[in-house]
Amino acid sequence: MINKAGKELTWLFALKILSRLFDLTLNILVLRDLEPGIYGLTTNLDLLTNVTLFYLKIVLKQTYSRLKDPNQEQTQSAVNLMYFGLLITICISPITVFVMSYNQSVNFAKTAFLYGISAIIDGASEPYAVQWIIQLKLNVIAKAEGLAVFIKTIVLYILLGKYTREIFQIETLIGFGIAQVIYSIIVFVYIFSLSTKTKPKLLNEEGVYVVSEMKQIGYQFTLMAFMKFLLQELEKIVMVIYNNPIISGEFTLVSHIGSIIPRFIYVNIEQIAYNLFPKISQDEQQQLLQKYLRFLNLIGISIVSAGIPCASAFLQIYGTQWTADSCVLAMQLYCIYIWIMGINGITESYVNSTIATKDMGWYRYLLIAQTIIYSLSLVIMVQLGSSGIIISNILSMSVRIFVSFLIIHKSGIQIQWSRILPKFWILYICGFLLQYLTQGFQLLILTAIYYGILGLVNLRTVIDVIKSN
Template structure:
């Protein structure tokens, strides 16, 4: 365990970000292929129902054990840890039996033409989860001993293999797309297992030969590697002194089980509501999933980096446990101005998305999924409503980043309980609104949830700056000229959608491009001081690098 943990953690985070972007791009293109090739019902069955089954089995059987076994890995009795992590296999099998029965016999049924494929899909998902869990001992060792690049390489092959198998099978027999999905899941799980075990089957003999020299970085500093052959990764093989499993880690696992259960419900809440509620058809579920993925692209690639960077900045500038009056006033003033400008930027981006989203949602969906995706008005309506959620998401990201960065420990603990209340309320509202309004209810429930969190953040920030000369929340109020131009562009783009789009999609897009440039120019004119400041900082950075 003498590898550099900090360096490996940073590398792991960096590679994970790149991999997530890669994975999202693959999923984005694959969904478009599925819509154009096999239709919306199939996409709903695969992306919502079957993937939720996989997520539930894997998360509940893997997450608690993996978290516990990664704790203080330096002092592990690896024989006990291997025995413990292998409990994920019978646990996933037990969960698989229970959940597959529920998925097939209790939840709302699929259409008759899909039922046989759907049933085999449930069995295939459960079996693929068991295969993947049988690899967890190797995955745990790779992570504990900082094999960062190995993880990324294997997961890349895993995603590419699953995608290529699925696409190849679907192109040959489009009517058996769910079977293709099931086969791809099974084969990719086998590939995942073979690659991990295969690497260590090669690595351990090589370590015995080259590890003593210390010249090869792949084998250097690994003298304490406890595994002497590939069979040591199996339960009960390594020599063990003491109990069969580590009782402390077992107790820790039970704690993580509770957390994982809550986290899974909060993370996949929308999908559970969709799955349990019989109101939405599979086609509607797939529509919501597509729109949610399209709409969240802005959150993933624009708002999330802003949120993460601003959180880091505020943690370095403002002290959690001191009132602002007792802190360095220059830093307080700078932080206030930064928050003000961040609020202004994300609010402006969100408003632009709202205005142009009302007229270009149908065009975007047509370009993404073809005629099949826009046969009904539902996808367009969903994306138009989702644009309003994006504004709230943008504001919530920045304001919550400041709140999390400046709260003291007591306030953070209190807010954690509040987040649970927000999330449970969101699930209840989602269920009610979905039964009343269909898929749009999910988006409205999300808006209510975001609005409640924003109000809490605004109250906290207002109280934080009470008694000072700063009011960073003024940045949430857009400039009047910008609002007027947005209003005029909104009307003009609606006119273009009604008169230009039916004749020429390209002309409609070109007209929107001109309006967008006009909006951008207006914003730049009203915020020229901010742009000049940014330009000066950029010039200074370039000059420092050249020196």
């Protein structure tokens, strides 16, 4: 089982990282001529998508992913559940589009409509993706999303690129909307073309569409996931209410750059771990969790020690409009946030996939308390700009990690701290200090060489995660 997950992880790493690097490369060409205020409005659009797909992709998807060894009836139940979620998505989409478009420009309203359509199409692929997720054949999902990102980026560059924008005469925001719709269509068509057994149907003669076990878990996860959704998306909600496009633009750019690691490495490790942890013994859980933690610490320490000194030099690639002190500071803080995010993701994956149903009640109260604390800190810290938002995220996620480790310890898992740190980690601190001796493009080259060598020293850690043996 673990080796099978390792093969899928290899596909996910290779395809998604390549597609994301391609995405960032072409986006540099687009963003060099884009004002921060205009780009900041894409925060509203991301929030629209996340709200619309929240119940389908967060609650219901996690519900069936907890199944240890799903039989044919449970698999069909999962398909039925995702059709129910799709119906909810279709109902939520126009409401979300209307609310987000209220008192906005006509171009924003048109783009919001396109994002709403995109969310529905994206949601329509979920019933067809059930069989691949349950069987841990995540390479199908990786190929679909990798191809979609690749084509979406090309479309975005054609519509908004410096040398092609005059040909199509399309407003900037609407160009983002068209590219998003194309992304969703490609994901749907790819997964649909390979899937079978995807029609909703009764499980037995009594007229049951969803097994009782899945209903119960789904109910519990609805309450828990709502709290987690607020913890993850509250920053966007506050930025929309605060209505400062410059702050939103800086935060969106920084998070877009930093999303290479969280969205295309962390998310896939967490998805595999979430499906895998319930299916293996506790000893295997401990070994696997330690491997993941060591790998995530390797990535996190590397990003912190290399990213903070290089933040200003790196942002110059995107144009001088992005090199303000506030944006550079936000980029530096986000490097720390990426590290914290990885540790939080894997520990919460373990907790959410293994916690007993009877313990979900008090865990939910902990999430409520964390949400209240995060909300208060975010409202206060947003006054500091994009950096304040990131500081609030770091503090909130640190508390969540502490709670997760308490639950992990209670479950009987004993983390050996010496096994979750990369080899020669002290050299990363030395590298952090040495980088301040040089500047500009030369800094980026020397940093890449130095950390490339350290990466080779720790190559075994990466191989262990990919193979998971």
